[in-house]
Amino acid sequence: MKVVNPPKLSQFHAHTCARCGHEELKDPVWIDNEGPIAAYGSGCACILLFGEDTKKNRDNLGHLEYKAKKELEEKVIWAKYVLSLPEDMHTDAWHSMRVRFNRDGGFEKLGKFTVWSKKQKEEAQKCQ
DSSP, X not given: OEEOOOOTTGGGSOOOOTTTOOOSOXXXXXXXXXXXXXXXXXXXXXXXXXXXXXXXXXXXXXXXXXXXXXXXXXXXXXXXXXXXXXXXXXXXXXXXXXXXXXXXXXHHHHOOHXXXXXXXXXXXXXXO
């Protein structure tokens, strides 16, 4: 169970808390509970994630939402970078991509570099 970014176009709809049924949440918290992503009120999200609704837990929830937002921003930046890469694999840009590949686990974890880089490009196109 983790806090995730809101689905596309979610800001154009009213949402109901998946736990208590409170309607028209002002600022829903999106949680992926090993299934479909669902909207929760901040109190219910605290209870689900931390066991109780306290000021400290709401602050922690805010940090989790901030972290999810930053991860999305980093993913978009990475997507733009990958899409800007030339097809020639002997450039500085491809070298930096190889550095990231090795940092994230290399061949043992991610498989072949060429396959991984192709997947990165496909994911980047989905972000656009």
